[in-house]
Amino acid sequence: MPSQEDRARVPEALEAAGGLRPGVARALARQTGVPEAEIYGVGSFFHLLSEPEVEVRVCQGLSCRLAGAEALLEAARESGLKAEGCQCLAACDQPPALLRRRRVLPALRLDEVRGAGADPGAIRAAAAPDDVWAGQVGPEADDPEHLAINLLGPLDWSGAAFARAASMGAAAVFDGLERSGLQGRGGAGFPAHIKWRGVASQAETERYVILNADEGEPGTFKDREVLLRRPDRVVEGLAIAAAAVGATQVYCYLRGEFEIPWQALEGAITRFDAEGRFPGIAFHLHAGQGAYICGEETALMEALEGGRGMPRLKPPFPTEKGLWGKPTLIHNVETIACLPGIVLRGGDWFRELGRTGAGTKLYCVSGHVARPGVYELPLGVTLDELVETAGGYTGRLQAFSPGGASSGFLPADKRDVPLDFKALAAEGSMLGSAGVVVLDESVDMAWAVAQQLRFFEAESCGQCAPCRIGTRFLRERLDAHRAAVAGAGRGEALAQVAEVAWQMNEGSICGLGQAAALPLTSALEHFPDAFA
């Protein structure tokens, strides 16, 4: 029978074999002992594996579409490239983005694609010399006193925070974490210290720490910048977490399109290893294969184990039964990167950095703003403050998504709501991953909603019926409505939306399905005229 490791290496073996070409699954099954149908099922789940013939993918996310992504895809096809649209590539600040194999090329111009002809290797992006690039971040001042992560700060290979945590002992680290008020930065905002104590208190001593770097929420690209610019903080944060909860194995799951961030993280691990900073802790890097849902923590674990990335039922929670059924601490990149600062400067310092909530927050901002990018600001700034940091609006504000596609749309008059966990929840939205997308008045809101619905339909894992059927049903209904409006025929196309949205929220297994109707329902609430 195949071992745990045999199964776990299936996705990357499929990648190495050039994706799910005919015969590959059977050949791999003979080598690994993993059933061939299981391998096929895994390969067919992940877009980077299931479509081996595709040469380039053009992001069709909202920010990229605002920047002409549809025309770019058309141009790529006209050039003779095997090109497909794809969902968010976490480059909303540099739209439109294109994926060549696993490399994201930013801010492509039509002529850059046309000039390459049918050779995908010849595509060059002016914004990315040698195909390497990073985005705009801020604030620009190096201000370690006020920035928990400090994207522009100097790299620190001293391991001082880890050493300090070790001398404090786990209990003191938990206390410090509790005082810091740190809430998970992946979207759910769950208090970090509860997870840590949860893992540490398990009877099972085989425990794992996982870094969730499967960033894919449309509008979000902060983890990319953290990995690129502060991999030192990420690796040290992971080491602190592992030591505190009693884990020796750390798994880093990066979305497959993060080739450059992968190199940065791998380099940091190598550097720390060479200096022997974190003795007894082993880091393993795993590449995602193209599935937004694997950002959901239990789906990520399924994928790490070599399965189809379908979320698990909770309870049990990962703190109790996570990776391979063992207690697991899983955190988003940004959350982890906050840890060295919290350990060195204390929980109180971190908490005080925030305004309406604890700590600083990396806000991603894209769409109709002057300088899209990632900005570390006190938790609880308003949209106007954020956009001011990003160089101001480029048009008249109509709507914004405060936390990625899952947060729906808010109207301009909510611009003063603090961008924090609580206040946005009170508005029926959420901070989520703080992927703020700004839309000016030129945007047809029904069009914007349609794009978000397409995203959820494409990225639903298909496991539970409310989400699998509901995401498609809503998208088809909105398409029907827009067609009817265009044909001057008003219809009942949206008659079931409220009930389906209720069902998806109540009935879905995970957050994807629970939130997937929000773009439509929030837009119907706040922008009724757009659907008239």
Place this chain on the structure above:
Amino acid sequence: MAGLVTTFGAGAMTNSIGEIRDADFLFVIGSNTTEAHPIIAMEMKRAVKRGATLVVADPRSIWLTSMAERHLKLRPGTDIWLLNAMANVIVTEELYDEDFVAHNTEGFEAVAETVRAYTPEAAEQVTGVPAEEIRATARQYATTRKAGIYYTLGITEHSHGTDNVYALANLVLMTGHLGHASCGMNPLRGQNNVQGANDAGATPVFLPGYQRVDDPAVLAKYQASWGVELDPTPGLNLNEMMKVAGTQLKGFFVMGEDILLSEPNVAHLEEGLNGIEFLVLQDIFLNETARFADVILPAACFAEKDGVFTNSERRVQRVRKGVEPPGEARADWEILQDLARLCGADWDYGDPAEIYAEMVKDAPKFAGISHARIEREGGIQWPCASPDEPGTTFLHEGGILRGKGLFTPVDYRPSMELEDSEYPLLLSTGRTLYHYNSATQTRREQGAGFKQPEAYVELHPKDAGRRGIADGDLVELLTRRGNLRCRALISRQVRRGCIWMPFHFAEARANLLTNDVGDAVTGTAEYKVCAAEVKRLSEQPAPVAFRGSYYAVEGPGPGKVDELPMAPVSAADPGD
């Protein structure tokens, strides 16, 4: 079965199918369970998934071996060496159940003495199974309480089949793996009603309920019940009957068997049948034996009649009539009754329930079972002595049925025919999932033909290569008794030097090839081992629809990928 009766006082699975899923150790020997008993295999798989240890002893790689912790790939016919070596380990390392041996068995010392010479190292030389694997298996088996042994014809269809059963029983007795759930000694029955046919006394030695014909008290009871004089001399077993067909035996009544297809050394039997005077055949199809029949009586199939079958775990279950038989066909019991009456009997059974009631009246093991009760409760497992007893899920609870379990020392005797320069390969036969015995039913099933339309022989890539044989080639298979043509399947399943073929195909009757040397006790023929050779035929007509097998070296289906950018693994070289 004779071996089991001798050892334990009852010839049946000691334990129940439903207990398999809770076993912690499963020793499967001579049973391709997934193909011959798929539903029992499901229970085994469930046990393994739950965490049980599975050890499979089989010359071939079979599906179960892919799930096994250990595959003891022994040379065909060397079972005694393997089993005695396991006993050697258990005795030498004092892993046997002293208490059980003392109170529940007799003859331990003799076995302990016999197995002394069967060291694992010596066994490795004969069986090809590494000594350490034999040791590990013996230790795990002896030290796990819920440890069961499961076997089928791979154990019994040898010239030393009864010895094999004794050797297994010795292991069970010395470890005391008897009398509680999920352990025991479990022969998996090949036919739907093997158990029931034996239970009913369709054997030369036993009257119904395993009561010996040469036991005067038994005989007296039946003479009183049946009102006739009975012969106290045990009769000839099947193998013996086949050998004296035409000489000592001049007439046959054959019900539901195609003796020409299923008996070994068919050429000899055909000669014998030419010398008989009369043969009555009662069946649902015309079969090969019909060529020799004087009268053929059309019978109803299982869906067209009432009665009971008894399964491997001694469970008596109803067969119910769902549809009417075709044409003038009638239920076997009705035909038998009419025939008996014409021969002078005064039988007057109204239905099978009455027949069953008569049978259990004189057979205490089944006394509590009736059609009416099965109707109410579902299947009932014997022994069940009275209507208010629930039946027995596992035997020997609180003591062995025959009083004390009898150890029987056995020594290795080579199979009657071994490979030599003329016939350098060892041929075994068996069944596949898609066909059943002589396939009179399954080959009339359009579906099975899709998967396995033609007879084939499995051979090792190296044996095939040396003979210039490619996958799907038409080959001639020869033994001292005959030859036949079939397709070659280059297989990952067989060991080098061994070949295997299913016995289901009439146009390539494997039993033309096999040896009819019978087991000394049961008369069961040595279907499992004989010397053979395979030759590629010069004419190669295209296969009808030879799909090969999933287990072929060349898998079926399109899109073979030769090179993957990964390190090759050892499994790539099959079965050496």
Place this chain on the structure above:
Amino acid sequence: MTQPQTLTLNGRELAFAPGETVLEVAQRAGSFIPTLCHDPRLAPAGACRTCLVEIEGWRRMAPACATPATAGMAITSESGRIDRHRKSLMALYLADHPEGFVGSELGAPDQVYQLAERYAAPTDWPRMDNIRAGRPLDENPYILFDATKCIACARCTRYCDEVEAVTAITLAGRGSQTTIATVDNLSLLDTTCEMCGGCIDTCPTGAMAEKIPLLTAARPERELTKVRTTCNYCGVGCQMDLNIDPEGNGGRGKVVKITSPAPGTTTNDGNLCVKGRFAYDFIDHEDRLTTPLVRGADGQLQPASWSEALQRAAEGLLGVAERHGKDALGFISSSRCTVEENYLVQKMARAVFGTNHVHQCAAT
């Protein structure tokens, strides 16, 4: 002795055993909770969402099939919220399902229709076209996969993996295109599939179905009579239901399909193998013997009446005994026939002809 643990279901106090799920407790108490993806042989998936119940103190409804019972748990399985959930969920299922209703199925009953009817789900929601890939070119003889009826509950793939352990089929693709596939979409014949048909048996909608009854336009399952019997192949003794068209074969009755009894009720636990489930063609095969035959003076077998054939048989056997003695006769019985018939053969050999030469092919 520890106190038996209890919980409440709709206010009713129920005892439960450790390890039981909420669904199991409810079923034992006779309380119906709808399910689609549940099969007691499989690890719970919680994916179909039909069994959601409310648990006091839990914000979200929880799947009864996958939620372990705990002491003091207060469960509600009937409420306005749950009713709304069932209605809208089943309406969504219907929107993604072929149009139809209870009683319109061509094969096995479709539980989507049944549950939609039971909970009076709206039936007027717009239907969506099927976008799940099937395997129309799979020439395997037995198992049909109708992707339009698939609800991706994964009972078939989980059965194939967890129970049959051959893992020939898998969930493939994702999102609304999620379907059931084989490796590279090969025919089942070219995979590890052993054709046990367990996928058909566990499928709640008829998406997995027996090919032959559908291709031969046999009557739908609701019009068939089921007769419980014992399989006539190997020695496991699986219980099975002959599905009989009573008017078939000119009123003689025709077995058009074989199904297995519910899991947990018989030794085979709801399972059957390829032979048990599918190899029943022989019953109506044209080769069946339908009339007695006797060998004529010309050496050929000729049809004969029963009385003629039986007379000839009796005379023949008695003649051999007379000429050569009773022990010149051999009786070969059959492990394929019933216990009663075996009893009669040996009784005939012993009591009528006086010989112990009776055996069958089962000397193990």
